[in-house]
Amino acid sequence: MKDNQYPPLPQIRSVFRTDSATNETHTKDMWRNEMVSINDGKIKTQMLVNCIQKIKLPQDSKIICVPGGIGRHADAIRKLGYNVTNLDRNKEWLDIGRKHFPMVNHLEGNFEEAHKYVGQYDLALFEDVIDGPYDESEFRIVNSWSQVCDVYPKEKNLKLFKFNSKLIDQVYNHPLYEMNKIIKEQMGFGNLEMRVTIGEVDSYTVESVICKGPEWQIKVDPSGPEYKYQLLGDWLNNDALGHKAGFRGLMCGAGFHRKMVRKNKKDYGMINVDT
Numbered sequence: 001m002k003d004n005q006y007p008p009l010p011q012i013r014s015v016f017r018t019d020s021a022t023n024e025t026h027t028k029d030m031w032r033n034e035m036v037s038i039n040d041g042k043i044k045t046q047m048l049v050n051c052i053q054k055i056k057l058p059q060d061s062k063i064i065c066v067p068g069g070i071g072r073h074a075d076a077i078r079k080l081g082y083n084v085t086n087l088d089r090n091k092e093w094l095d096i097g098r099k100h101f102p103m104v105n106h107l108e109g110n111f112e113e114a115h116k117y118v119g120q121y122d123l124a125l126f127e128d129v130i131d132g133p134y135d136e137s138e139f140r141i142v143n144s145w146s147q148v149c150d151v152y153p154k155e156k157n158l159k160l161f162k163f164n165s166k167l168i169d170q171v172y173n174h175p176l177y178e179m180n181k182i183i184k185e186q187m188g189f190g191n192l193e194m195r196v197t198i199g200e201v202d203s204y205t206v207e208s209v210i211c212k213g214p215e216w217q218i219k220v221d222p223s224g225p226e227y228k229y230q231l232l233g234d235w236l237n238n239d240a241l242g243h244k245a246g247f248r249g250l251m252c253g254a255g256f257h258r259k260m261v262r263k264n265k266k267d268y269g270m271i272n273v274d275t
């Protein structure tokens with residue numbers, strides 16, 4: 001069999017977002033890649049508009065979208081009658097936004113610096129916490145903004161997928177015992193984010209998990225004997241039609257139990273809970 005006849009590999013990437021990398025790696029190219037990762041199109045805008053409509057804020061309330069990219073969702077929310085600011089660190093996106101969504105206030109800034117915005121907004125809307133995989137750095141940022149203004153969302157709806165996959169068995173398998181042990185550990189304890197399409201799994205089940213701030217406590221039991229793999233995350237939607245193409249999130253077959261603690265006045269961090 002020629003190399004290019006193998007099926008495509010499930011996609012894997014480091015769970016660390018680029019904003020947790022060092023300043024040196026904050027290059028323009030990495031910032032651009034972040035935008036390429038968007039795959040939700042109009043479905044996401046509608047989802048965010050629905051969320052804001054449910055909250056029923058008074059007209060003219062000041063909402064800051066964190067992070068807003070070009071401000072495409074901010075503009076849709078503005079049309080509901082709010083005063084909306086789009087916060088992003090990437091000037092390139094903001095300039096595109098200024099051209100296409102001129103009624104939004106586009107603000108260049110770092111969402112890690114919530115303390116700079118005390119008293120300026122009624123609500124900080126975390127656009128990327130509403131959908132997307134389990135990401136502890138997002139919980140930390142929501143908590144620091146909660147010291148500054150009201151925040152949305154205050155909880156994260158996740159899915160726990162249990163599945164078997166002969167493809168993953170074959171691909172992530174190493175002939176050396178020690179290496180295989182490391183792969184198992186990484187698949188077990190939430191160190192790897194994986195994107196798996198439905199065609200790559202043989203069987204699966206899905207359960208809902210809700211993780212609530214400010215503790216964002218989450219307890220996932222080991223996957224059990226019936227399923228070899230377990231992933232905490234969300235559906236991977238096919239952009240154009242919103243079909244469920246697969247799932248993405250943290251591999252956590254061995255289970256975990258985590259919660260957020262306050263480290264000092266400004267900072268929060270997730271710790272393992274002893275059980």
Ligand SMILES: C[S@@+](CC[C@H](N)C(=O)[O-])C[C@H]1O[C@@H](n2cnc3c(N)ncnc32)[C@H](O)[C@@H]1O
Nearest residue numbers: 019034067068069088089090109110111112127
């Ligand atoms: C995947 S994009 C999503 C943008 C927007 N929520 C959307 O759905 O169109 C992530 C955005 O986060 C921005 N970003 C990443 N780290 C940031 C930080 N520390 N402060 C401000 N913006 C940041 C990036 O520039 C990028 O525009």
